[in-house]
Amino acid sequence: MNIIDFHTHPFLRDENNSCFYGDTVTSENFVKTLKSAGIDHICGSVIYKTESFEGIKKLNREALEIKKQWGDFYTPGMHIHPHYVKESIEELDFMYQNGVRLVGELVPYYNGWSLYYDEAMHAIYEEIERLGMIVSVHTDMKVDMDNLEKAVKRFKNITFVAAHPHQREHYYKHIELLKKYDNYYLDLSGTGLFRFGMLGTLIKNVGSEKILFATDFPITNPKMYVEAVKFEKLMDNELENVFYKNAERLLKGVE
Ligand SMILES: [Zn+2]
Numbered sequence: 001m002n003i004i005d006f007h008t009h010p011f012l013r014d015e016n017n018s019c020f021y022g023d024t025v026t027s028e029n030f031v032k033t034l035k036s037a038g039i040d041h042i043c044g045s046v047i048y049k050t051e052s053f054e055g056i057k058k059l060n061r062e063a064l065e066i067k068k069q070w071g072d073f074y075t076p077g078m079h080i081h082p083h084y085v086k087e088s089i090e091e092l093d094f095m096y097q098n099g100v101r102l103v104g105e106l107v108p109y110y111n112g113w114s115l116y117y118d119e120a121m122h123a124i125y126e127e128i129e130r131l132g133m134i135v136s137v138h139t140d141m142k143v144d145m146d147n148l149e150k151a152v153k154r155f156k157n158i159t160f161v162a163a164h165p166h167q168r169e170h171y172y173k174h175i176e177l178l179k180k181y182d183n184y185y186l187d188l189s190g191t192g193l194f195r196f197g198m199l200g201t202l203i204k205n206v207g208s209e210k211i212l213f214a215t216d217f218p219i220t221n222p223k224m225y226v227e228a229v230k231f232e233k234l235m236d237n238e239l240e241n242v243f244y245k246n247a248e249r250l251l252k253g254v255e
Helices: 030-036 053-073 085-097 119-131 145-154 168-180 198-206 222-230 236-253
Strands: 041-045 074-078 102-106 134-138 160-163 184-187
Touching: 030 222, 041 053, 041 102, 041 134, 041 236, 053 074, 053 085, 074 085, 085 119, 119 145, 145 160, 145 168, 168 184, 168 198, 198 236, 222 236
Parallel strands: 041 074, 074 102, 102 134, 134 160, 160 184
Antiparallel strands: none
């Protein structure tokens, strides 16, 4: 089966390698490792802890460089930064002209900001909406989800893909938002899938149309995610939706 991984962090320069364990993953074996786990296509941003806009731009340029090298295998995601609104808007336009249609994964705590909705982000979302781009956002127990909800509610024409199901209250908050907003999606990367039954319960509650397969590679073991999804005993059409159909539809929609 075709598998699209909606959330990875590719890199060329070693300092942007997010693998916890040294040279297990290198820029040379990155694609091969994913393919050997059964993954046919990836999306995602290059990440590194930086708070300057020069740093942000460097990550975005690296994503473009990777796209050049890896071609059809990779859908690049870009960064913006709410402390630099004007620069972010210019950067959106520049990246859009270079074929980029995905913003994120945004990882605010890596880049010295925190709120997904405020005056600065409002201005940035206006440009994202105008360009018709998708936004992928990191979530965890410390992220203000009510604040994220404000952005999702205010910008109904932007598709927001939240990362990481997590568990307990956080997981149920995702379910609440998935039910409430057509433009809210969830990717399966990071914490969540290792709790057996998480995905089946999610689909029972909200259907399979807004759930995207994702790993967070090279932070995580990609094969573990592929097998975890398969082991949840979904219907064939649900499995297809999660593994590639939903992502394909989203990405085609912004071509
Ligand atoms: Zn991530």
